[in-house]
Amino acid sequence: MTIPAAAAAAYRAAAQMNPQTAASAITPAELPGSSFSDFLSGAVKDSINTIRQGEQAATAQVQGKANLVDVVQQVNSAELTLDTVVAVRDKVVAAYQAIMNMPV
Numbered sequence: 001m002t003i004p005a006a007a008a009a010a011y012r013a014a015a016q017m018n019p020q021t022a023a024s025a026i027t028p029a030e031l032p033g034s035s036f037s038d039f040l041s042g043a044v045k046d047s048i049n050t051i052r053q054g055e056q057a058a059t060a061q062v063q064g065k066a067n068l069v070d071v072v073q074q075v076n077s078a079e080l081t082l083d084t085v086v087a088v089r090d091k092v093v094a095a096y097q098a099i100m101n102m103p104v
Contacts, residue, residue, distance in 0.1 A: 047081050054078025 057074035060066035 047085050050081040051078045 054074045054077060057066055057071045061068065061071040
């Protein structure tokens with residue numbers, strides 16, 4: 001079994017363990033009919049939804065309508081998502097700057 005196949009199998013197993021996240025899972029890029037832009041668009045939409053859920057959970061807690069444990073989990077998930085987005089942005093900017101600094 002190759003590494004990408006093992007990763008895909010692990011992804012499927014994780015998606016089957018939690019059916020709620022399986023419905024909103026991003027389609028792997030190697031499936032027919034999908035492209036990198038579709039993958040990237042799905043990842044951005046998923047990131048926005050995760051951050052929005054964290055904000056909604058915090059608002060519900062302030063109103064006294066949410067469990068504190070659920071709020072902490074949602075906010076931690078939103079924070080992790082934001083950290084990931086910022087790290088990817090930094091890598092893209094660094095790659096762009098490296099390309100721009102290459103001699104022609």
